[in-house]
Amino acid sequence: MSTKTGIEVSIAIGEVVKLTDADVIAAYPITPQTHIVEHLAELVSNGELNAQFIPVESEHSAMSACLGSAAVGARTFTATAGQGLELMHEVLYVASAMRLPIVMAVANRALSAPLSVWGDHSDVMATRDTGWIQIFTENGQEVIDNTLCAFRMAEDKRVLLPVMVHLDGFHLSHMIEPMLLPSQEEVDRFLPPNQYPLPLDPSKPLAMGDFGPPIVYTEAKWAQEYNLLNSRSTILEVWKEFSKVFGRNYSPVECYRCEGCKVLLFTMGSFSETAMSAIDNLRNQGIDVGLVRLRLWRPFPFAEVRNAFKDAEVLITLDRALSAGGPGGPVSSEIKSALYPLEKRPKVVSFVGGLGGRDINVSGFEEMVKRGIEISKTGSSKEYEAFGVRE
Amino acid sequence: METQTVYIPKLMPKEEFFMPGHRACIGCGEALALRLVCKALGSNVIVVNATGCMEIVSSQMPYTSWAVPWIHTLFENTAAVASGIEAGIKSLNSKSKKSLEGVKVVAVAGDGATADIGIQALSGALERGHDFLYICLDNEAYMNTGIQRSSATPFGAHTTTSPAGKVSMGQFTWKKNLPAIVAAHNVPYVATACPSYFKDMMTKLQKAASIKGPTYVHILSVCPTGWRCATDITVKIGRLAVQTGMFPIYEIENGKYKLNMDIPQLRPVNEYLKLQGRFRHLSDDMIKKIQERVTEDYARLKERAA
Ligand SMILES: Cc1ncc(C[n+]2csc(CCOP(=O)(O)OP(=O)(O)O)c2C)c(N)n1
Ligand code: SF4
Numbered sequence: 279m280s281t282k283t284g285i286e287v288s289i290a291i292g293e294v295v296k297l298t299d300a301d302v303i304a305a306y307p308i309t310p311q312t313h314i315v316e317h318l319a320e321l322v323s324n325g326e327l328n329a330q331f332i333p334v335e336s337e338h339s340a341m342s343a344c345l346g347s348a349a350v351g352a353r354t355f356t357a358t359a360g361q362g363l364e365l366m367h368e369v370l371y372v373a374s375a376m377r378l379p380i381v382m383a384v385a386n387r388a389l390s391a392p393l394s395v396w397g398d399h400s401d402v403m404a405t406r407d408t409g410w411i412q413i414f415t416e417n418g419q420e421v422i423d424n425t426l427c428a429f430r431m432a433e434d435k436r437v438l439l440p441v442m443v444h445l446d447g448f449h450l451s452h453m454i455e456p457m458l459l460p461s462q463e464e465v466d467r468f469l470p471p472n473q474y475p476l477p478l479d480p481s482k483p484l485a486m487g488d489f490g491p492p493i494v495y496t497e498a499k500w501a502q503e504y505n506l507l508n509s510r511s512t513i514l515e516v517w518k519e520f521s522k523v524f525g526r527n528y529s530p531v532e533c534y535r536c537e538g539c540k541v542l543l544f545t546m547g548s549f550s551e552t553a554m555s556a557i558d559n560l561r562n563q564g565i566d567v568g569l570v571r572l573r574l575w576r577p578f579p580f581a582e583v584r585n586a587f588k589d590a591e592v593l594i595t596l597d598r599a600l601s602a603g604g605p606g607g608p609v610s611s612e613i614k615s616a617l618y619p620l621e622k623r624p625k626v627v628s629f630v631g632g633l634g635g636r637d638i639n640v641s642g643f644e645e646m647v648k649r650g651i652e653i654s655k656t657g658s659s660k661e662y663e664a665f666g667v668r669e
Numbered sequence: 670m671e672t673q674t675v676y677i678p679k680l681m682p683k684e685e686f687f688m689p690g691h692r693a694c695i696g697c698g699e700a701l702a703l704r705l706v707c708k709a710l711g712s713n714v715i716v717v718n719a720t721g722c723m724e725i726v727s728s729q730m731p732y733t734s735w736a737v738p739w740i741h742t743l744f745e746n747t748a749a750v751a752s753g754i755e756a757g758i759k760s761l762n763s764k765s766k767k768s769l770e771g772v773k774v775v776a777v778a779g780d781g782a783t784a785d786i787g788i789q790a791l792s793g794a795l796e797r798g799h800d801f802l803y804i805c806l807d808n809e810a811y812m813n814t815g816i817q818r819s820s821a822t823p824f825g826a827h828t829t830t831s832p833a834g835k836v837s838m839g840q841f842t843w844k845k846n847l848p849a850i851v852a853a854h855n856v857p858y859v860a861t862a863c864p865s866y867f868k869d870m871m872t873k874l875q876k877a878a879s880i881k882g883p884t885y886v887h888i889l890s891v892c893p894t895g896w897r898c899a900t901d902i903t904v905k906i907g908r909l910a911v912q913t914g915m916f917p918i919y920e921i922e923n924g925k926y927k928l929n930m931d932i933p934q935l936r937p938v939n940e941y942l943k944l945q946g947r948f949r950h951l952s953d954d955m956i957k958k959i960q961e962r963v964t965e966d967y968a969r970l971k972e973r974a975a
């Protein structure tokens with residue numbers, strides 16, 4: 279039986295990692311991820327979690343150590359944020375290409391400069407093409423549920439890919455929320471032991487990470503892509519199994535009061551909960567609007583996205599990251615490209631906002647929807663709208 | 670030591686773990702060293718290899734020269750990957766999830782990967798005290814990318830990024846003393862070696878592997894391609910490096926220095942320099958400068974080892 283507890287989200291992540299009996303944690307501190315790894319270090323030092331905690335000297339080494347431990351078949355966890363994720367960048371590609379099932383929590387943080395420890399999705403977007411499975415979360419419960427699911431997804435023999443669980447820095451990482459913490463028995467029932475099929479082992483020598491001349495590189499990359507696309511069915515299966523044990527459901531795209539709405543708002547991460555309240559208010563004001571939230575960022579859920587927007591006339595998107603000098607928000611532009619092949623598709627009005635910890639409150643979302651509807655009628659010369667910028 | 674060359678090969682382990690068929694250049698000192706490293710360490714190892722010549726020549730898909738478990742990921746993170754493997758083994762063993770008892774984690778990296786871009790990862794792994802052996806194959810430049818200087822390139826050497834020109838004399842800095850930097854981490858064992866003295870080198874490798882904790886062996890590896898020398902004098906040049914004092918071979922055990930081959934009278938450095946095109950441009954003044962520095966450094970080393 280799960281227990282209902284009021285607990286900080288970061289601490290709860292540590293508790294869940296403990297329940298998975300992780301073997302190796304290699305991490306380097308960075309705000310707002312620190313509480314996660316501090317708690318894990320404490321659990322290891324108290325003997326509550328029998329694992330090796332490697333206090334590495336950088337995030338580049340954190341992810342590199344994770345490569346090594348995953349390659350010998352150890353269950354491996356790390357966490358980072360912002361600059362730390364950037365410093366890991368080249369290593370992230372290796373983790374996915376070498377099929378190493380590492381689970382990482384990312385307490386999403388803005389990127390320097392100017393230095394900002396506060397949340398946005400710039401760090402996520404910079405890692406978009408690294409070949410990791412990536413999941414957005416909206417509240418503490420979703421964070422810990424998906425952390426647990428991430429191990430099962432990553433380690434499944436049909437997948438063998440690393441997984442990032444994104445939680446908004448501070449807005450989620452530092453919240454104390456009531457959560458259902460799973461019991462050891464439930465976790466054991468849900469999560470099988472890690473049985474990495476081809477580990478480094480002197481009794482069965484193998485070479486990992488050979489170099490790929492042009493004659494094999496394309497095929498190697500295609501095999502990887504094929505595998506990431508195919509992970510989709512296992513991801514759905516894991517969420518289904520999760521719901522069987524824990525009774526909570528997750529899907530790649532989730533809708534809130536969308537039925538029959540001509541106008542839809544689109545968000546991801548913790549802002550979605552605020553946006554839901556805004557939707558309720560707008561409905562009370564007689565504005566027909568629903569909310570679509572993105573849960574699975576990679577592999578991108580094309581079918582679900584198309585299905586969610588098929589009857590809408592106006593789609594208002596919010597990105598918490600800026601593709602500088604480009605089309606605006608990275609998620610928004612992917613949505614646009616997913617909708618482009620459709621015969622009938624909504625007008626898309628893209629907003630970029632909530633950067634570097636700037637809050638968007640309920641009335642902010644109401645304003646955004648109203649402006650979005652307006653722009654959809656009048657049209658705009660801009661590729662995207664900046665939300666909440668003081669002129 | 671030279672007299673041993675006749676019968677020592679007969680005592681050498683027959684088994685190969687770094688197999689023939691790799692793509693190293695003719696006369697490659699790194700490939701020679703690596704073959705002997707593998708013979709010395711045997712099969713109960715996991716090798717972590719940095720990007721560089723030895724990784725490239727040994728691992729072109731779909732082939733491999735490695736008969737022991739081997740992993741390559743990136744250029745600068747070899748010590749960190751080794752940390753993760755060591756921690757993984759420890760954890761799995763302690764929980765009886767696997768039995769990988771006695772497996773030695775061996776990191777192999779070039780001088781660039783070690784002294785420059787990977788020095789942070791190396792320092793971190795040494796300081797944390799992981800049980801692993803780190804081997805630096807020092808050919809005194811970034812050979813894999815076309816003979817660019819590293820901080821281990823000797824003073825005066827021509828490389829493609831420290832070229833000898835009208836107003837420059839090649840490498841403008843003195844070789845970084847990496848063994849001393851490693852020893853400053855208070856690790857139990859540090860040694861320098863050269864495959865030209867293979868018995869000495871293999872004994873050191875076995876000793877390093879048998880000691881718990883981080884150990885380090887720095888191997889001078891002649892590179893005919895980068896040093897612009899004949900391909901059939903690799904072993905001779907290695908010997909001259911040691912006999913001139915350009916590359917002394919010694920051990921630092923728990924901080925205590927020991928010279929393994931005392932040379933009462935160093936041979937003149939020019940005997941070593943003149944065989945290599947990378948030093949061809951050196952003026953007599955420069956050679957004198959190098960000679961002075963080598964004599965001085967060797968005397969200091971001898972004092973330390975006394
Ligand atoms: C981050 C990064 N920077 C640069 C390179 C290019 N690179 C690959 S190998 C190498 C030089 C290797 O030199 P060294 O470590 O001395 O090994 P050697 O090839 O001489 O044996 C360089 C610069 C790289 N692979 N990764
Ligand atoms: S360039 Fe030098 S180190 Fe590299 S393979 Fe050729 S001889 Fe060996």
Ligand SMILES: [Mg+2]
Nearest residue numbers: 779780808810
């Ligand atoms: Mg080199």
